[in-house]
Amino acid sequence: MRIVIRPGAPNAFGPVLKRIREEVRPKLTQADLAARITALGLPIDRSVISRIENQGRHINDIELLYFIKALRLSTEKFLNMLTHVHSNIALYSDLSSEEDELEIRVAEEDDLNGFL
Numbered sequence: 001m002r003i004v005i006r007p008g009a010p011n012a013f014g015p016v017l018k019r020i021r022e023e024v025r026p027k028l029t030q031a032d033l034a035a036r037i038t039a040l041g042l043p044i045d046r047s048v049i050s051r052i053e054n055q056g057r058h059i060n061d062i063e064l065l066y067f068i069k070a071l072r073l074s075t076e077k078f079l080n081m082l083t084h085v086h087s088n089i090a091l092y093s094d095l096s097s098e099e100d101e102l103e104i105r106v107a108e109e110d111d112l113n114g115f116l
């Protein structure tokens with residue numbers, strides 16, 4: 001799986017949250033995750049999760065905390081994974097004007113041991 005952060009994307013967390021959601025066992029659908037988050041007290045539906053994961057919508061700090069809790073992660077594990085996945089992001093100013101997107105290599109399953 002590759003993560004692409006396009007210039008102007010409203011969030012950088014979405015692709016990482018999607019990767020985590022797809023890697024947890026048992027696997028969660030977007031609807032399952034929406035149900036978990038709603039049960040925790042933040043009404044949200046599948047379409048909102050889709051837009052966040054696809055970087056089409058901002059995610060605020062409170063929503064991010066609900067995602068982390070619903071995915072049954074510690075904040076520390078999430079931040080470690082986020083740091084690991086995004087450690088090689090170049091600054092947008094480092095890209096040539098001919099490049100229209102930044103491709104980021106996502107950690108392989110072996111790289112995720114200890115994070116999930």
